[in-house]
Amino acid sequence: MATPVMAGGFQAFGHVPAHSHYHESPLAFGPPHLPFRPSELASARYQHPPAGHFHYNQTTSMADAPFLTPEEEFAQLQKLSNEYEPEVTGPLVGDRQSSSAIATEYANADPIYRVKTQALPSKYAFFRTCRGDGHCGWRAIAFGYFEALLHVGDVAKFDVEEARLISMNNLLNLAGFSEDVYIDFAEEAYDLLRKLGGSLQVGNGASLLLEAFNDMGVSMAIITYVKLLASAWIQSRAEEYQNYLQIDVKSYCSQNIEAAVCEIDDIAVAALSEALVKPAGIGLEILYLDRSVGDEVNAHAISQPMNFNGLLPMIRLLYRPGHYDILYRAEDLPAPQQQATIHVALAYNNNHNFEEASPDANLLSMIPGMYSHNRFQTVDQSFGHRWPPATYDFDPTPAPQPHITPIQPYAPPPPAPVAPVSVAHQDFMSPVHASPISHQSPASHHSLQLEQQPMQLPFHPHPPPPLSIDRAPITVERGGPFRPSMYELEPGFGTGEVTPFQTNIFRNSHFNTCHFMNPSFQPEEWSPHEYRTGNKGRHKSASQ
Template sequence: MSDPAFLTPEEEFAQLQKLSNEYEPETTGPLVGDRQSSAAIAIEYANADPVYRVKTAALPAKYAFFRTCRGDGHCGWRAIAFGYFEALLHVGDVTKFEVEEARLISMNNLLNLAGHHEDLYIDFAEEAYDLLRKLAGSLQVGNGAGLLLEAFNDYSISMSIITYVKLLASSWIQSRANEYQHYISTDLKSYCSQNIEAANCEIDDVGVAALSTALLKPAGIGLEILYLDRSVGEEANVHEFSQPMNFNGLIPMIRLLYRPGHYDILYKAEDLPAPPQPAPIHVALAYNNQHNFEATTPDANLLSMIPGMYSHNRFQDMDQSFGQRWSPTSYDFDSIPAPQPQITPVQSYAPAPIAPVSASHQDYMSPVHASPMSHQSPASHHSLQMEQPPVQLPFHPAPPPPVSIDRAPIAIEREGPFRPSMYEFEPGYGAGEVMPFQTSQFRDSHYNTCHFRNPSFQPEEWSPHQYRTGNKGRHKSTSQ
């Protein structure tokens, strides 16, 4: 580059213009981000121009969540493509996915008519078909949202799909010349190759209109775009490109937030799948079971197999987990703004009625807890485990484990409204300081205090006595 000092004003202007044309605002971050509260947008503009401040402040009330798209010059295409798949997931109908795949395949004719060679575009199209199939398959498991996010954060997959939807839009425009020619001053073919198909061009209004008509409308997916600009008004202007259809009460809708040169995805609270009933259920469960214990029901016996299940600390651990893991990123919990306050009452319930019982039993029952494999413990003893203080108890040889610890989650499921979660299925969850035992299964888990990722990390120290209480204890117990 030549030294700017020797440039004439025109050259300098041209160079500045060139720099500004090449400027790409934000090329870091995930290609498509996690869903987050749209309050972040308002915060971002808190110190900006008053027009923006007013408009962004009004945003979170209507649009509770948003998702960023990387501003690498593809964000508009990416946002609509992502929204298309996400909307289909929202409808959640396997047939719908199949219909869409068939429809997209039938649109190859359109691409051929526009002069694209099938052997060139089929690779891009295949990625879109693949993702449709993958998401259809995910409906039963329910991990579609994660798969979709993963696919769109894979550079190659997401660029393939973006290229494919660009070709769709371009072919659509070229096949409807009399409709689109009015908006375009040059001839359609060269317009499309320079403004739609070019690898590094952002979507323009014509592209949005074409893509929503070609891809979204026939699928019954709505599209609206909020334009956040300096225009007069207290809210961002909304333009609706496509009207959604109603699928048994589910209305698939893509909402985009446009800031000059950049698109992000917005959500209204009603766009999201209904959140599973959260924490109050925990309260009910814990509360009911305390009554059960007094009545010594068989169910209580099953539950008692879960070591530390009802201890005070156990719930504290869960509290932390909710805060740390679930609220910011998880799909299920995004829509629940603050699960924590709802859970906290548990702590006040759990310890109170049980404490006296445990005190009276502690002496002779401590071996049971020290070795949780002793699942045969009669129902009357379980209360002890509930109130076990978080200290290591002296080890006594445990009886052989007749019931696998893996059974415990089954008991939870049957027990009723306790919502299953991957965390509960993990044996040794919340093992932290509550459970002094280790099995080979969760020895490497970060719930183990010996794991460096555990918040209360405590390196393992060897001592002749403890050695027997470790993993080996399980095997030795049979012989002793």
């Protein structure tokens, strides 16, 4: 939806590009613009004309005008091209994956895009796609809202949010929406809040959320609900918002927000942020990937997060003209305990089902060094359609390892600046593994192996959920490449028993020599002796 509203000074968005309502495939922006896209010519709407005569398919709007001059012909084709919308595919909300995939996507595109996308993964390690069906911006913010609440991981917070949303019915009523009409949509949002709040005990919130947003009924209801909230918010502050609009607030809301298919524009982003995101204490930032001058994406902070015991829940959106996806910084993600829901992640990614084939394969893949063998097998499988072979940096085969208690043994009495982290956090991270090209995978895989005794694993009972996990506030920057690590809290830290720099953030950063992007890249090696002794003590304390 083009924005007719950029006029007199919505300062915060001053240099935001106008939305072009043309969609989705970034490649459409990269290569030189053809007057028509090849797929257009191939589509059934147009058939190759015999020389000199132009016969249109019956289904075209020009069926009644079979003879055209070349100019008309060209104009007609251009019109078809302009109206062309690629068929939208993919999940409504995708799994979290490494943002190096974006760089790969743009590898052959315009140099500005190439530079910007290559700089992306170092700052914003992960992203999640939203289907570009004209709702992606609404969907991305709504999804981010729920995901950020999961990140905070406080059951009470979900209750508070439900109460707050219910109280906003007054606002909707005031804007003239009938409760009969909106309550169905609102209920879906309340339900999801309740479900996610309940999931904190179990720790399956991330998969519930993804499932909900991939259900067309639920997802559309929630999108409709947040649209109504944005509309009601604007209408309740009509004088304020009128300054940014060229048409009256009521028609703006009905055409650009309430209309069933209309992409979110800057005004609506601001309104939705004020109505939904900011009062929940969640930050919202939009990263603009466009052809503007610069080496990286332009960031715009729409709202600032509140501090929840050291957690700063953020929604980050990647904006490419006409489309929004969700971005993550590594520190947006909670402490790494991502193995718990690996089955869920695999379920989305049937490329890799062979790992589940035999328990032996699982055991083998847990031995460091063996996974690289697996890697080459699956690389071939997973390259089928989406991923070009440039993505050598990953291990797509984290074997399902459900019985894992990596962190629990490290629970000495909490020192002062420590945030309690509930079970849900462990999960929050999990979809990373669904991605075939997460460069996090090799590292986390390793850390896992160092933390447990492989032979016992299949028989190890499910651990009780850790009640409190000591975690240094990872969002605090300390200068220097090293971040605080939970291992610092462990007795014997630094005595050589445990490899010192083990936070996942460090492991996944290019400062780690085990990271492929490190100039002095050196793959991690397995030392059986260290491995076993390092592990035993911890394992014992876990079972007591």
